[in-house]
Amino acid sequence: MERVRLSSLLDAGIETPFFIYSAAQLAADWQAYAEAVAGLDAIVGYAVKANSNPALLRRLAGFGAGAVVVSDYELRLALESGFAPQQMLMHGNGKRPRDLEAALRAGILLSVDSEFDLEQIISRATALGVTARLLLRVNPDIDPQVHPYISTGLLDSKFGFAEGAVERLRPRLQKLSSVEVVGLHCHLGSTLKSVQPLRDAARLLAVLVNELRRDGHPIQILDMGGGLGIDYSRGRDKIPTPDEVTEAVRPVLDELGLQLFLEPGRSLVARAGALIGRVLGVKDNGRKHFVVTDASMAQLIRPCLYGAFHSIELLEESVAGPQLAFDVVGPICESSDFLGQGRLLPTPRPGDGVIIYDAGAYGFAMSSRYNLHLGCAEYLVDGDSLRRVRTAETFDDLSRHFSDEPISVGTRQPSARPAARD
């Protein structure tokens, strides 16, 4: 990776598994967005949920990225990492009071997902004495043709207002206090493989922009969400570029004089990251061959959760025994713990390194401590420099939360006895 030999990390005895990121790849993927929005009034807001490692956040903030957050802690991390509140947005179908509080205090944009969300924002903004700038999240019922778990723009989705609902909401929007509606927001889903759904959605939102402007709302922003996929197959899939995204929506932006907000997550960080593990052994059950690694679903749940494909290679091809079709599995005691199935690989030896590619997005972010495999370390490569950007968890990180304290609620306790007079 760049000028650091990954197998040298294993030779040096660095604990596996770990995630490692390439600063150069991150910069290149950012550059594609920077060029795509050149000449446009646009904010490219990185979706922090994809990967919230501060070392990546600081770099993205330094490039001039905005940030999209979905919780108070994501917001706090983004602010600490240098993102400007003017370029930040919080969305979410279920903002908790703590999330709203943090967003309103920071003065960032809020995407409104539902009527209850709107009312809660208004009441909290009023209490805080601030005016919140809102985007309305519209669910355009356009099929993005992706895995149902990451499709968000269909009517079965829990996200946003259906078009008809926006229509019904218009009278309520005429009587707002402590908030103003400054834009529209949609997000069709993740891993989009064509920009046509975005083009359709922009056209549809343009109609709403005009209606809301007629109602007197200062609509300035069109947030087209994120959702660009990456080519996990490393060669087979044709994935739209950021440039194609902006070209698809540019006519609407120009026509209506709107600022574009984009929310890439995956396409900014997925390629920059890899999961590195060590081979524990090779087995064969008479029907299948298995490479068992110390990397597992505890670090990368995407293969098991979505049937997602990640390219997998051995770090040192020189170790090669015969090439076979292997299931690459982890040590977690559960059949769902696989990283790849039927992969042609040379037969490795115990201790050999394995790289699972394109794990920069929704890898560590969705990791668990299943089987008490605790949080792993993360590293960042920049040219020939290597830095540890997250330390691995230890038993203390677990045990510091063990507790055995009585809690008193619900039953009326006798009030404290007054000191005896004597």
Next chain:
Amino acid sequence: MERVRLSSLLDAGIETPFFIYSAAQLAADWQAYAEAVAGLDAIVGYAVKANSNPALLRRLAGFGAGAVVVSDYELRLALESGFAPQQMLMHGNGKRPRDLEAALRAGILLSVDSEFDLEQIISRATALGVTARLLLRVNPDIDPQVHPYISTGLLDSKFGFAEGAVERLRPRLQKLSSVEVVGLHCHLGSTLKSVQPLRDAARLLAVLVNELRRDGHPIQILDMGGGLGIDYSRGRDKIPTPDEVTEAVRPVLDELGLQLFLEPGRSLVARAGALIGRVLGVKDNGRKHFVVTDASMAQLIRPCLYGAFHSIELLEESVAGPQLAFDVVGPICESSDFLGQGRLLPTPRPGDGVIIYDAGAYGFAMSSRYNLHLGCAEYLVDGDSLRRVRTAETFDDLSRHFSDEPISVGTRQPSARPAARD
């Protein structure tokens, strides 16, 4: 729950979501196993991976349970919680060096999953100068008719030796050093709905027991794994009892004079636990109704990962608006974040409590910090006493692992310059 009113916890302002466990339910579910093995030479080894909260572990150890662990940290926790090493077993298809080291030092039973596992155990036991007692994990290729992700006893599975492989292994087993084979182990999968597969597997293992005994191995233990389901539907499903399990295998045990080892996880702790959340709001997208709660896939991934069913109710039925079919969803920014679909519930108000039942197993154990919703608290009810048995994570638990330190590996560094002579 027992004599603690759950809604009183919410009234008292306790942070949601959280897990809560009933000591009485835990005791009752243990009792069913204790009665089922009465009169048998048996160890009931709790599968720690289902839920490793020490408050539950201490109680189970106190009842006389053994423990089944799959990692060094699970082993350490189990020992600290009072389980006797003589009643403990480590299994796993990919034991890491650190896991083997811990198991061999503690002197617990080891289930051998593969040839590479056997060789690694032998070499490490030899290095430590100990003799390890082993069970051979056999994959009997019996379909347990459960979800493929939790089926473990078919030939496509990554676990265990196929029958034919044991046959081929016999010459190797004749020349063992530092280990002895004292039993056989199988595990058909989780959430078994019939004991017939167990009966079949026991018969099949009996043949192998005789063969291994003829080879001179002191086979004393038959580990039939775990895998009893529970009735997640709360009334519709007929689930085998521990008693039916022991009855199914008793003929083989009696005939061969074997000690029984059972590995229940789910059926000991699932019913004892619930996930409690608060309603954030109710929405309707024109096609579906949604209850949005602060509990999510970050705490309980089973519905999303396996399509698992958990019964869901409001804590206070008195709040009732009209009864509708709701999808109960969390606030995580992903369509897969649901807890239940199409559930008939009274329409709740924001702030109302929601209980997700039977979340004691594979709930907290598989939880993540997705969207930076950090680890939640856990409580234990015992009669009218309530104790916090795990504190919630805070931002500090995240930030204490942020790091930015240079690491030097791989490139030969110029050797330190000798001090200049002068």
